[in-house]
Amino acid sequence: MSELGFGTIPILSGRVPVLPEYFSPDTDTAVAIMRKAFDYGCNFYDTAIPEEYGDAEYKLGEFVKTVDRSKVIISDKARFYGGGDIYREALRSAENLGTKPDIYFVHQVDDSNADEVFGPGGALDALYDLKREGKIGFTGIASHYYTVLYRAALDPRVDVLQGSGNILERGMLDRIREEAAFRDKGFILNKVYAAGLLIGPFTIAELIGGVHEYPFSCALLGVGTFEQCEDAFAKEYTPVHFEFEEVLERLRKNFEPIGCDRCEKCVCPYGHEIHTSFRQFNYFNLGKEFWAANKLKMDLEQTWKDCKNCNEKPCMKECSRHLYVPGEIERIHCLLDSFGSL
Ligand code: SF4
Ligand code: SF4
Incomplete structure (x- = not known):
């Protein structure tokens, strides 16, 4: 092969x-x-x-x-x-x-x-x-x-x-x-x-x-x-x-990426697949706006609401990149809002 x-x-x-x-x-x-x-x-x-x-x-x-x-x-x-x-x-x-x-x-x-x-x-x-x-x-x-x-x-x-x-x-x-x-x-x-x-x-x-x-x-x-x-x-x-970090730094020339590497260690008890949302955010900014926006809006509103009320935030305990997950979800929510996709 x-x-x-x-x-x-x-x-x-x-x-x-x-x-x-x-x-x-x-x-x-x-x-x-x-x-x-x-x-x-x-x-x-x-x-x-x-x-x-x-x-x-x-x-x-x-x-x-x-x-x-x-x-x-x-x-x-x-x-x-x-x-x-x-x-x-x-x-x-x-x-x-x-x-x-x-x-x-x-x-x-x-x-x-x-x-x-x-x-x-x-x-x-x-x-x-x-x-x-x-x-x-x-x-x-x-x-x-x-x-x-x-x-x-x-x-x-x-x-x-x-x-x-x-x-x-x-x-x-x-x-x-x-x-x-x-x-x-x-x-x-x-x-x-x-x-x-x-x-x-x-x-x-x-x-x-x-x-x-x-x-x-x-x-x-x-x-x-x-x-x-x-x-x-x-x-x-x-x-x-x-x-x-070097990869993120390169992307920062065009936008502020979400620094998720899709290790998939995070598990959300509400069933939200946050790493997929993070990926679509980065893809949106890399040029697939309509495609990513359509994918993003499918579950995002509910994720955003659940993250606001989630006290334990178990997803963050496993996050190898130490992301503040509700903050990143908020960024995606703002993006979709400004794009008219919500
Ligand atoms: S903060 Fe809570 S609701 Fe939001 S993704 Fe993490 S575990 Fe799920
Ligand atoms: S644990 Fe953190 S870095 Fe890994 S997929 Fe989840 S959000 Fe991304």
Whole structure:
């Protein structure tokens, strides 16, 4: 597996609810971009079913026809949590790709669906069956949550994990690096560019070099143009270490970021996922205003009210960055208010 892999969101056409820019190249152009990456040494390509990544799965299938199949590794995924559903989707993906997926992930596993995924007759059992039947190569769990990835790391049915992180959102990667249970699994890292938002404050060399210290098998880079392909795959990258404060300092040239590293150690008894709100605040200021504002306003008003009345503030006891959580929620509330999103 190449150290850097090709994330196919930016080559999709259509309108799907994903964050990064996508460029809607036609199939021939998309295939040529993937081919260019291959020629530079990339051999890992990641996609998802059409409901999630538009026509990227078909385009990847067309690309695979142009190379020696044994020279590329394909991972695919679907957001289905029951065994019957994911079994059906994996077969449909194989049809769309025109070949067997080497890794098939249950996508977007979180606390609300994890018991179904890991439980008897759930998606993981189905992937394990598909693997034994030779219809997929390896089983995978993809999640933004440390608790889910840790559960997957301990589960012998799981071969590969996929999780997110970058030089800003590094808290989960720090925990994964420290936890021996993760050493037995493959680990695919996504969001190295934070959906493109960290490009600008940081160079691509810094973003890729900055994650080299973490124990991933392959880091996915979203690629939608020939230029991006060259930026991602044509160069050699040297590891570089950024202190977290240095990252924040760089962002401060444009705005005052919330210094949350998404370690996900904070737990709110009211169920508020504050690190996600903090992330959307930073993403808002990095240029995804409407997208982030829409996400932010979903739960923010209630969080703001609950934080005001929360005496114990248990989330703060676990916060490795010593954030004053109600104060940061207040900042987000003010931002949304001024943006007219409340
Ligand atoms: S201050 Fe209280 S209500 Fe607000 S996020 Fe923390 S634990 Fe939850
Ligand atoms: S708020 Fe603090 S504990 Fe929670 S994810 Fe961010 S840095 Fe970690």
